[in-house]
Amino acid sequence: MPTIDRARRGTARPAPFAFGAILILAGVAQALDRTPVEQGRALAAQLCGHCHALHVTGSGMHPGAPSFRHLAARVELDGLHERLREGLIAGHRDMPQMKLTRDEARAIVAFIRSIQTP
Numbered sequence: 172m173p174t175i176d177r178a179r180r181g182t183a184r185p186a187p188f189a190f191g192a193i194l195i196l197a198g199v200a201q202a203l204d205r206t207p208v209e210q211g212r213a214l215a216a217q218l219c220g221h222c223h224a225l226h227v228t229g230s231g232m233h234p235g236a237p238s239f240r241h242l243a244a245r246v247e248l249d250g251l252h253e254r255l256r257e258g259l260i261a262g263h264r265d266m267p268q269m270k271l272t273r274d275e276a277r278a279i280v281a282f283i284r285s286i287q288t289p
């Protein structure tokens with residue numbers, strides 16, 4: 172009977188979809204597995220990158236915003252995550268208010284540390 176035939180053919184198809192689902196799950200697992208430095212890089216790109224230079228070369232978009240790779244010369248990185256959570260009230264006039272969790276603030280500082288050059 173043709174109807175059974177069609178049903179059988181239908182069951183043979185899901186394999187490519189299952190394979191796609193596995194790839195997507197692998198991607199999600201990878202995202203959850205990111206190191207603090209990688210999380211910090213993503214957060215900084217989203218929250219700080221339009222004013223500060225984030226990368227090892229190049230300069231930022233905001234005149235006067237210090238390049239992150241030279242931040243250690245200017246601020247104490249040890250306490251920076253606390254100051255970030257407070258919105259960097261001192262010395263950060265143009266920065267918009269942002270609410271960061273402790274983990275987000277630590278991740279951003281971990282990223283900043285990872286790119287320091289003397």
Ligand code: HEC
Pocket residue numbers: 215218219220221222223233234235236237242245246251255259261262263264265266267279
């Ligand atoms: C709207 C632009 C803007 C954004 C967005 C911004 N900044 Fe800044 N930031 C500045 C400017 C301008 C300065 C320099 C302020 C000064 O010297 O008075 C600065 C200074 C700083 C300093 C040095 C403060 C000090 O005490 O000397 C740190 C640290 C810093 N920013 C971190 C960050 C981080 C981390 C983010 C993202 C979470 C961020 N900024 C987002 C504009 C910005």
